[in-house]
Amino acid sequence: xxxxxxxxxxxxxxxxxxxxxxxxxxxxxxxxxxxxxxxxxxxxxxxxxxxxxxxxxxxxxxxxxxxxxxxxxxxxxxxxxxxxxxxxxxxxxxxxxxxxxxxxxxxxxxxxxxxxxxxxxxxxxxxxxxxxxxxxxxxxxxxxxxxxxxxxxxxxxxxxxxxxxxxxxxxxxxxxxxxxxxxxxxxxxxxxxxxxxxxxxxxxxxxxxxxxxxxxxxxxxxxxxxxxxxxxxxxxxxxxxxxxxxxxxxxxxxxxxxxxxxxxxxxxxxxxxxxxxxxxxxxxxxxxxxxxxxxxxxxxxxxxxxxxxxxxxxxxx
Amino acid sequence: xxxxxxxxxxxxxxxxxxxxxxxxxxxxxxxxxxxxxxxxxxxxxxxxxxxxxxxxxxxxxxxxxxxxxxxxxxxxxxxxxxxxxxxxxxxxxxxxxxxxxxxxxxxxxxxxxxxxxxxxxxxxxxxxxxxxxxxxxxxxxxxxxxxxxxxxxxxxxxxxxxxxxxxxxxxxxxxxxxxxxxxxxxxxxxxxxxxxxxxxxxxxxxxxxxxxxxxxxxxxxxxxxxxxxxxxxxxxxxxxxxxxxxxxxxxxxxxxxxxxxxxxxxxxxxxxxxxxxxxx
Ligand SMILES: Cc1ncc(C[n+]2csc(CCOP(=O)(O)OP(=O)(O)O)c2C)c(N)n1
Ligand SMILES: [Mg+2]
Numbered sequence: 001x002x003x004x005x006x007x008x009x010x011x012x013x014x015x016x017x018x019x020x021x022x023x024x025x026x027x028x029x030x031x032x033x034x035x036x037x038x039x040x041x042x043x044x045x046x047x048x049x050x051x052x053x054x055x056x057x058x059x060x061x062x063x064x065x066x067x068x069x070x071x072x073x074x075x076x077x078x079x080x081x082x083x084x085x086x087x088x089x090x091x092x093x094x095x096x097x098x099x100x101x102x103x104x105x106x107x108x109x110x111x112x113x114x115x116x117x118x119x120x121x122x123x124x125x126x127x128x129x130x131x132x133x134x135x136x137x138x139x140x141x142x143x144x145x146x147x148x149x150x151x152x153x154x155x156x157x158x159x160x161x162x163x164x165x166x167x168x169x170x171x172x173x174x175x176x177x178x179x180x181x182x183x184x185x186x187x188x189x190x191x192x193x194x195x196x197x198x199x200x201x202x203x204x205x206x207x208x209x210x211x212x213x214x215x216x217x218x219x220x221x222x223x224x225x226x227x228x229x230x231x232x233x234x235x236x237x238x239x240x241x242x243x244x245x246x247x248x249x250x251x252x253x254x255x256x257x258x259x260x261x262x263x264x265x266x267x268x269x270x271x272x273x274x275x276x277x278x279x280x281x282x283x284x285x286x287x288x289x290x291x292x293x294x295x296x297x298x299x300x301x302x303x304x305x306x307x308x309x310x311x312x313x314x315x316x317x
Numbered sequence: 318x319x320x321x322x323x324x325x326x327x328x329x330x331x332x333x334x335x336x337x338x339x340x341x342x343x344x345x346x347x348x349x350x351x352x353x354x355x356x357x358x359x360x361x362x363x364x365x366x367x368x369x370x371x372x373x374x375x376x377x378x379x380x381x382x383x384x385x386x387x388x389x390x391x392x393x394x395x396x397x398x399x400x401x402x403x404x405x406x407x408x409x410x411x412x413x414x415x416x417x418x419x420x421x422x423x424x425x426x427x428x429x430x431x432x433x434x435x436x437x438x439x440x441x442x443x444x445x446x447x448x449x450x451x452x453x454x455x456x457x458x459x460x461x462x463x464x465x466x467x468x469x470x471x472x473x474x475x476x477x478x479x480x481x482x483x484x485x486x487x488x489x490x491x492x493x494x495x496x497x498x499x500x501x502x503x504x505x506x507x508x509x510x511x512x513x514x515x516x517x518x519x520x521x522x523x524x525x526x527x528x529x530x531x532x533x534x535x536x537x538x539x540x541x542x543x544x545x546x547x548x549x550x551x552x553x554x555x556x557x558x559x560x561x562x563x564x565x566x567x568x569x570x571x572x573x574x575x576x577x578x579x580x581x582x583x584x585x586x587x588x589x590x591x592x593x594x595x596x597x
Contacts, residue, residue, distance in 0.1 A: 035464065035497045035504055055498060057505030058434050058467035084433060118343045118409035120417035122384065122432030293411030301411070 007174040009146030011167040011206070012110055016041030018153030019078055020048045029157060030070060032056055032063050032079045039169075040080040040110040060089040067105045068097035076104055076157060083109030083125030083166055087132055098162045099137045105162050111169040113205070113257035114285065114302055115295040124290035125166075130262020132164050133235055139163040139184060140235040142204035142256075142264075145174045148232060151182035159184055168257070170295050172206035176230075187238035189245065191215055193225035199313065200227045200246050203255035204234055204264050207283070210299075211255045213306035218313060237267050243275055251317055252280045257304060260284040281316050283309050318361050320529045326396055327357040328585060331558050333392040333405050335581045338572035341409040344417065347555035347568040348462065349389035351493050351526070355551055356393040358532040359458060368398045371426050377455050378444050380429045382437025383462035383491065384418040385570070390427070390460075391415050399426040435468035437461070438488070442474045445486035445546075456540065459488045464496030467505045472517075478546040479518040486546040487539045491526070493555040495566040514548045526551030560589045 023029040023045060031045040032054045046053040056063040060081050067077035079086060086107055087094050098105045112125040132140055139161060143149040149167055156163040163184075180188065187202075191212055199218065203211045208230055215226035227245050231238060246252055252272065254265040265282040272278045285302050299305050303312075330353045338344045360366070364377045381390050388408065395402045407413035414422050418432030431437035441459030448455050465471060478486055490510065498504045507513075514521040520542040524531040532551070539547035555569070556562025559581040573581050587593070 033498075035467070037498050039497075055504055058464055058496065059469060059505070061469060089433065089435075118341060118417045120409070120432070121420065122418040122430065291411065292409045292413065292415075292417040297411045 008171040009174050010041075010171050011143060011146055011149040012041040012169070014143070014146040014149030015108060015153050015165070015167055016044030018150035019045045019157070022154045022157040023049055023052070026076060026157060028074055029076045029078065030054060032067055032077055034058055034060050034063050034081045034085065036081055036110070040082075040108060042080045045078070060085045061093050064090045064093035064105070064107070065097050068093070068101060068103050071103035071105050072101075076106070078106045078108060080108040080110060082123065083112035083128045084123055087128055087164065088125065091131055094132070094138070095135050099135045102137045103162060104160050106156050107162075107164045109164060109166045112166045113168050114290045114298045114304070115168050115170045115206075115257065117170070117295040117298060118292045120292040121289040126257075126259045126285050126290060127262070128166060129234055129258050129264070130266070133262060133267065137162055138235065139233065140166070141184065141233050142166045143232055144205055144208045144230060145172055145176055147174065147176045147178050147180070148182060152184075152232065155182060155184050166205070168206055173209040175209050175212060182232070185233045185236050185238055187232070187241040188230045189227060189241070190230045191226065191228040193219045193227070195219065195223060195225040197225035197227045198250045199224055199253065199317070200229065200249045200251075201253045201255060202229045202231050202242060202264065202268055204231050205257055207255045207257050207304060210304065210306040210309055211253075214309035214313065217306070217310050222314065224317065231264060234264050234267055237271060239271055239275070242268065242271060246272070246276060246278060251313065252278050253283060253309070253313060254280060255283040255309065258284055260286055281312065283312065323357055323361055323529050326361055327353045328558075330357055330389065330392045330396050331585050332582055333395065333402065334388045335559070335573060335578055335585070337388055337392065337405040337408040339575070339578040340406040341572060344388060344409060344572050345385045345570050346562055346572060347495060347566070348383065348386035348491060348493065349392075350559060350562065351553035351555045351557045352386055352389045352460070352491050353393075353557070354527050354529065355489060355532055356389050357396070358529055360393050360397045362533055363536050364458070365455070368426065371399065371423050375453070375455055378428055378441075378457045380437050380441035380444060380457060380459045381419055382431055382441065382459055383434060383465050384431030384437065386462070386491070387419045390419065394426040434465040435470035438465070438471050438474045441486065441488070442478050442483065445478070445483045446481060448485055449481070449483060456485045456487055459486065460491070461488055462491040463493065463501050463507050463510070464504070466490070466507055466510070475514070475517050475519065482544055483546045484543050487536065488546070488548045490548065490550050491553055492550050493553045495555050495564075495569060497566070497569050499566050510550050514550075518545060520545045520547045521550065522548070523550040523552065526553035527557060558589070559584045
C-alpha cells in the first residue's frame with residue numbers, strides 16, 4: 001500500500017487527537033474502553049481526562065449498555081473497541097439500548113478490515129457495516145485517513161445521535177488535506193479528470209487511495225475520465241451528490257474493504273436500483289473470511305489493490 | 318512420563334514459542350509462556366489422545382477459549398507429533414494453518430476456532446454436553462483466562478454447566494493477574510475466583526500452574542467428581558522462564574525482537590542464569 005514518498009498517518013491517531021480536542025470544549029464527553037485503551041488510541045483521551053475515562057474490562061455488551069445509560073443522563077459517551085467486538089459482540093445492545101432509544105452514543109470500531117493482517121480472520125471485521133446499516137437512527141462513518149478521522153470524530157461529537165465510526169489499524173496514505181471540509185452526510189468529490197468523465201468510482205475508507213491511483217492510471221492509459229467520490233458517510237448516504245455525478249457515466253464502481261454484501265456497494269445499489277438503474281461494479285471481499293498474512297499480501301490476495309481495481313475496470317468497460 | 322521429562326518438553330515448547338513469535342513478528346508472548354507447563358502436562362500425561370488419529374471419536378477434547386495464547390497450543394501439538402515442528406515458523410503467515418488465532422483444523426489437533434473472548438468456553442460446554450447426551454467417556458478440557466472472565470458469556474456458560482452437571486467438563490484458568498490494559502485487579506477485579514466458582518456450584522481447586530505434581534493431581538481430583546463441572550484455577554507467571562517478560566503486562570501482546578529472542582532463549586536454556594552453560 002505504501003509508496004516511498006507518500007505521506008502516511010494513523011486514522012486511530014486522528015480519532016484520539018480529535019476526541020481530546022473536542023472533549024476540551026465539551027465536558028460531558030466521556031470515554032469508555034474494553035481493555036484496548038492503547039491500541040484504539042483512547043489512551044490520548046485517558047491521559048488528558050483521567051476522570052472522564054471509564055475502563056469497562058473485556059465486556060463490550062456491558063460497555064454499550066452503560067454508555068446508553070450515561071447518554072440518558074446527558075453524557076456523550078465514546079465507546080472504543082475493535083470492530084469485530086463492537087459492533088461484533090454487542091449488536092443487540094446497539095440496536096435497542098442505543099439506536100431504538102436514539103441516544104447520543106458514539107461507537108468506534110477500530111482495527112477494521114483485512115489490513116489487520118496476522119491476527120487473522122477472527123479479528124478482521126468485514127461485516128460490521130452490513131450488520132449496522134439495517135439499524136434505524138444510526139449514522140455510519142468510514143473515514144479515509146488521519147485528517148478525515150480527526151474531523152469525523154469532532155463532528156460526531158457535535159452531532160446529536162448514535163454514530164458508528166469505522167477505522168483501520170495500519171498507517172494509511174494521507175489523501176485529504178487538513179483544511180478540507182468534512183460534513184457528516186456530505187460526500188466529497190476528491191478527483192475529476194479534465195477530460196470527459198466516463199467512470200465514477202465511489203469509495204469509503206483508505207481503499208480510496210487505491211481507487212485514486214487506479215483512476216489516474218485509467219485516465220493516462222485509456223483516456224478514460226474518472227470522477228471519484230469519497231462517500232465517507234455510508235448512512236445516511238449522500239444520495240444527491242451520487243445521483244448528480246453518475247449522470248452520463250458508463251460505469252459506476254464501488255470500492256470498500258468490506259464484504260460486497262451489505263456495505264457501501266449495497267447502499268449504492270439500493271439507491272440506483274430505485275433512482276437510476278446502472279451497471280455497478282463492486283470492489284470488495286467476495287463472501288469469504290480473511291486469514292493471517294501481511295496486510296499488503298492480503299490486499300493482493302483479496303483483490304483490493306490499485307492494479308486489481310484498474311484491471312477489473314478495464315475488463316468491464 | 319516423569320516430571321523431569323515433562324519439564325524438558327515444557328522447556329522445548331517455551332523455546333519454540335519464542336522462536337515462532339520472533340519469526341511471526343507479531344503475537345502474544347506472556348500468556349503462552351505462562352501456560353506451557355499446563356499444556357505439556359495435558360498432552361504428555363493426562364489426555365487420552367492419539368496424534369496419529371486426530372479424529373478418534375473417543376479422544377479427550379481440548380478447547381482453547383483464550384485463543385490469543387495459541388502459540389503454546391501449536392508448539393505443544395508439534396512437540397507431541399501432530400505436525401512437523403518446522404511448521405511453527407509459519408505462524409501467522411499467509412497460507413499457514415497456524416492462524417494468528419486458532420482456526421479449527423482437526424488434522425493438526427486444533428479442535429476449535431477462537432479469539433473473541435468468551436466464545437470457546439460455551440463451545441466447550443456444548444462439546445461436553447454432546448458427550449453427556451451420547452454417554453461418551455471423553456473429557457472436555459477448556460482452557461480459559463482471568464481476563465476472559467470479564468465477559469458475561471463466560472458466566473452464562475458457568476451457570477449452564479452447573480445446571481447440566483457437566484462432570485466431564487474440566488476448565489483450567491490461566492490466573493496470571495494480567496490482561497492488556499494492566500493488572501486484572503485494576504482493570505476488572507477478579508478475586509476471589511475460587512469463591513465465585515464455588516457460589517456457582519462448581520468443584521474448584523486452586524493450584525500452582527508451574528508445578529507438574531499439582532497439575533496432575535488437580536486433574537485427577539477433577540475426574541473423581543461426578544455431580545458437578547470442575548474448575549482448576551492455575552496460578553501462573555505470565556512470561557514464565559524469560560526474566561524480562563515475567564509479570565510484565567506489556568508482554569501480553571508483543572513478540573520478541575532479534576535481541577530479545579536471543580536473550581529469551583538464553584534465559585530458557587540456563588534457567589534464567591542459574592546454570593552457567595546452555596544445555597543446547
Ligand atoms: C471479545 C473480545 N474483546 C476483546 C479482545 C481483545 N483481547 C485479546 S486478549 C485480551 C486480554 C484478555 O486477558 P487475558 O486472557 O487474561 O490476557 P493474558 O493473561 O494472556 O495477557 C483482550 C482484551 C478479545 N480477544 N475478545
Ligand atoms: Mg491474564
